[in-house]
Amino acid sequence: xxxSFHYESAxxxxxxxxxxxxxxxxxxxxxxxxxxxxxxGFHLLALARLGLGKFNIADFDHFELANFNRQAGATxxxxxxxxxxxxxxxxxxxxxxxxxxxFPIGVTExxxxxxxxxxxxxxxxxxxxxFDARELVFDYCARHNIPxxxxxxxxxxxxxxxxxxxQMSFEDYFGWTGxxxxxxxxxxxxxxxPGLLHRHYLADPTxxxxxxxxxxxxxxxxxxxxxxxxxxxxKILVQRGKVWPAPHGxxxxxxxxxxxxxxxxxxxxxxxxxxxxxxxxxxxxx
Numbered sequence: 001x002x003x004s005f006h007y008e009s010a011x012x013x014x015x016x017x018x019x020x021x022x023x024x025x026x027x028x029x030x031x032x033x034x035x036x037x038x039x040x041g042f043h044l045l046a047l048a049r050l051g052l053g054k055f056n057i058a059d060f061d062h063f064e065l066a067n068f069n070r071q072a073g074a075t076x077x078x079x080x081x082x083x084x085x086x087x088x089x090x091x092x093x094x095x096x097x098x099x100x101x102x103f104p105i106g107v108t109e110x111x112x113x114x115x116x117x118x119x120x121x122x123x124x125x126x127x128x129x130x131f132d133a134r135e136l137v138f139d140y141c142a143r144h145n146i147p148x149x150x151x152x153x154x155x156x157x158x159x160x161x162x163x164x165x166x167q168m169s170f171e172d173y174f175g176w177t178g179x180x181x182x183x184x185x186x187x188x189x190x191x192x193x194p195g196l197l198h199r200h201y202l203a204d205p206t207x208x209x210x211x212x213x214x215x216x217x218x219x220x221x222x223x224x225x226x227x228x229x230x231x232x233x234x235k236i237l238v239q240r241g242k243v244w245p246a247p248h249g250x251x252x253x254x255x256x257x258x259x260x261x262x263x264x265x266x267x268x269x270x271x272x273x274x275x276x277x278x279x280x281x282x283x284x285x286x
Contacts, residue, residue, distance in 0.1 A: 005096045007051070007053075011023060014050065018051075022240070026238070027051055028053060029052060029053070029121070030119050031047055031055050031233065032055070032058075032119040032122045033124075034058045034059075034115070034124065034137050035059055035125030037061065037067065037083060038071055039151065040123075041087045042072045042226035043225070043226050043230070044072075044087050045087070045091065046229070047123070047233060048098065050233075052098075053097065055091060055100045056117070057088060058103035058104075060104065061082075062083065063075075065079070070218060084103065088100045107136060108133075112136055112137070112140055115137075116140055116141075121146065121148070122146055123150075123229050124138075124149065134170075135170075139170070139171065142163070142170065146165070147165060148162070149162055149163075151232075153221030154251070155197075156201075157193070157224065157255070157256075158221060158251070158252055159251040160228050160244075160250045161173070162232060162245050168247050168267065172267060173191060173267030174191045174267060176188075182211065187277060190280055191264075191268050191273065193251045194272065194273055197258055201256070246267065248262070250262075
């Protein structure tokens with residue numbers, strides 16, 4: 001099968017929006033993605049179809065029925081299989097020449113250095129409640145000048161934050177240090193999308209429970225996120241197009257047909273975010 005594969009032919013339809021030089025540039029770049037669940041798997045496949053040629057991917061979980069509504073790779077034939085290996089196989093099926101390094105125990109202090117070896121860009125695919133792993137990866141990116149992209153699936157929207165070397169860091173924006181898990185969850189929820197476009201159409205609020213680490217999700221948001229993440233990856237790697245770094249944030253909501261661009265100097269220390277955090281605590285009974 002690999003004998004019939006030809007990189008330039010496989011990705012020829014990208015050319016026009018990409019130059020041939022940019023396409024070859026992407027082919028040589030390595031992307032790290034932690035988490036192959038809700039958004040991570042779609043991030044990987046979108047980037048593979050964009051022609052990225054090298055990946056480091058991490059996840060310790062297996063597919064189950066509860067993943068079917070939103071996760072790339074979740075099918076009857078993959079029930080019980082590891083997410084990371086399933087998605088690695090799919091990426092290689094798109095591009096048999098791709099170099100996919102698999103980290104089946106996820107991202108931990110012991111795997112962190114290897115996970116980021118030779119990486120040009122980090123794209124976040126971790127579960128919302130993976131606080132420890134998220135702090136590890138974003139701190140590593142900040143210390144080693146690795147640009148990082150996070151696009152959160154909220155309702156039927158995609159909420160973008162870029163953390164670029166020399167600009168505001170993840171910790172500076174969210175202010176997680178020393179905070180309890182529930183406080184981190186509230187700060188993350190508010191900081192990801194200060195415009196809160198998605199909050200107006202939640203049909204059943206009882207399905208949101210931060211204490212039980214529970215929340216609804218949609219395939220709509222996950223696939224929107226993958227397109228946004230791939231566009232940001234392209235702009236960052238080829239250095240063409242405007243990249244808005246945090247504390248700028250962009251949210252597009254498909255249900256409401258709206259987009260908002262927020263600017264929160266100080267991140268969650270900004271007065272508007274502080275007010276939103278206080279209101280969220282009250283609404284959630286924290």
